Amino acid sequence: MTDANEDQPFPVTGRCHCGAVSLSAEINPARVFVCHCADCQVLTGSAFRVVAPVVPGSLQVQGNIKGYARTADSGAVRWQFFCPECGTPLYAGAQGGVGMATVRVGVLAERDQLRPTAQLWRRSAQPWVGSLGDVPACERQELLG
Ligand SMILES: [Zn+2]
Ligand SMILES: [Zn+2]
Structure with missing residues (x-):
């Protein structure tokens, strides 16, 4: 499996955990961000969250979604859209519009081909994220004993 890394539109598809909502969009693989904000x-x-801005106008959503308005310190209102059945976060954007949306990479079928290209809000990152490779690990959950 090769990573998507060319600076050209890359089609993605996604769905929530329960399957009631699905989506498709195009993203730019050179713009996949880890966000450490609170x-x-x-x-x-x-x-942290992994997000990717969609190519404007490319996002299509099937199924009912619910939105939660978050007002930033700057006063800008950003809507967080999620599946009302299972709560899976899907994307953020303007109310009623999907033009400048930012999709949550964890819901995408292609997520294993998308590597972050930048980290945002590192100032509020949890102090251990840079050394996660040093934390004891197991293939499944054997360490739970
Ligand atoms: Zn769902
Ligand atoms: Zn954030």
């Missing part, structure tokens, strides 16, 4: 940590329930 909002992403809370909204994912994890340490």
Whole structure:
């Protein structure tokens, strides 16, 4: 498997965990970002989020979604869209519009071909993310004993 790394539109497809919502879009593989901001940590329930801006106008969504409006410190309103059945985060964008959306890479079938090209908000990154390779690991969950 080779990584998508050319600076040209790359088609992606995705779906939520329960399957009620699916999406397709085109992204630029040179613009795949890890975001360490506090909002992403809370909204994912994890340490960081991996996102990719879609090519404007390319995002298509099938199924009902729900949106949550987040007002940034700057006053800008950004909508977080998710599956109302299973809660899977899908994308962020303007209300009612999918033009300038940013898709959540974890829902994409092609996620193993997409490598981050930059990290955002590193100032709020959890202190261990840079040394994750040093943490004891197992192939499944053997370490849980
Ligand atoms: Zn779902
Ligand atoms: Zn973020």
